[in-house]
Amino acid sequence: MSIIILLLIGIAAGIISGMGIGGGAILIPALVIVLNPEQHTAQGVNLIFFIPTAVVALFIHIKNKQIDFKMAIPIIAFGLCGAFLGSWLAARIAGGELKRLFGIFLLSMSLYEMLRKGKNPGEKAIQRARNEKQ
Amino acid sequence: MKSKTDRIVKYFKYALIGLVTGTANGLFGSGGGTIAVPAMVHLLEAEEHKAHATAIAVILPLTIVSSVFYITKGYVDWDLTLKVTAGGLAGGYIGARLLAVCPEKLLRKIFAVFMAAAGIRMIL
Numbered sequence: 001m002s003i004i005i006l007l008l009i010g011i012a013a014g015i016i017s018g019m020g021i022g023g024g025a026i027l028i029p030a031l032v033i034v035l036n037p038e039q040h041t042a043q044g045v046n047l048i049f050f051i052p053t054a055v056v057a058l059f060i061h062i063k064n065k066q067i068d069f070k071m072a073i074p075i076i077a078f079g080l081c082g083a084f085l086g087s088w089l090a091a092r093i094a095g096g097e098l099k100r101l102f103g104i105f106l107l108s109m110s111l112y113e114m115l116r117k118g119k120n121p122g123e124k125a126i127q128r129a130r131n132e133k134q
Numbered sequence: 135m136k137s138k139t140d141r142i143v144k145y146f147k148y149a150l151i152g153l154v155t156g157t158a159n160g161l162f163g164s165g166g167g168t169i170a171v172p173a174m175v176h177l178l179e180a181e182e183h184k185a186h187a188t189a190i191a192v193i194l195p196l197t198i199v200s201s202v203f204y205i206t207k208g209y210v211d212w213d214l215t216l217k218v219t220a221g222g223l224a225g226g227y228i229g230a231r232l233l234a235v236c237p238e239k240l241l242r243k244i245f246a247v248f249m250a251a252a253g254i255r256m257i258l
Contacts, residue, residue, distance in 0.1 A: 014224065026245070029253070049218055055194070058190050076195055078156070079159075079196045083197075088203075091203070103253045105158070110247075
């Protein structure tokens with residue numbers, strides 16, 4: 001029974017990551033609400049979960065020359081400092097508190113997602129490109 | 135020719151995006167892409183699809199660093215992770231098919247409602 005639920009959660013997260021929103025926003029709350037693991041454990045699942053899918057996607061994007069390395073490299077350099085800081089902070093926050101903080105983060109992401117409609121200049125260009133392909 | 139100030143401003147933006155993305159990704163084990171993609175689009179005027187691809191290149195090394203940290207702290211349950219990842223690989227395939235038949239706008243709306251409900255539930 002629990003295996004089926006885990007697979008379903010994985011499938012839901014996989015669908016969402018395919019849309020480029022980030023599967024963690026589904027995966028972590030679904031795990032926490034259904035199985036109630038420690039918040040850190042749920043976040044750990046998501047971190048590892050991301051790696052194989054990202055490696056595959058990265059290869060495809062490199063092949064298609066879709067990655068702007070000039071932009072990526074400096075962001076990575078600063079991002080690594082952030083990754084250390086964030087993980088260090090996570091280790092210092094108790095599970096219950098981290099869960100609440102995560103909830104606030106999730107709520108703000110959902111507000112952004114609801115409000116961003118029609119504001120994106122890039123979306124129209126993608127839609128146009130898609131239509132041309134068909 | 136770009137002025138020196140322009141370059142400084144640009145690097146300041148890189149630093150800001152990197153630090154915020156990395157910190158969120160480490161603290162919450164997720165959310166890096168949700169921050170990096172719109173930040174690159176709005177602050178650096180990147181094209182949307184290029185921003186998506188570049189975000190993956192950015193977040194992968196950050197996630198590896200955070201993962202190592204989580205593993206050493208004993209936060210990774212490998213049995214749980216393996217089962218969910220298996221579902222996720224299937225989901226990636228199903229997701230690509232689903233996107234072809236179901237409008238992305240609708241999926242995004244359903245998703246945003248789920249996030250709001252889950253967020254409130256986790257706060258309370």
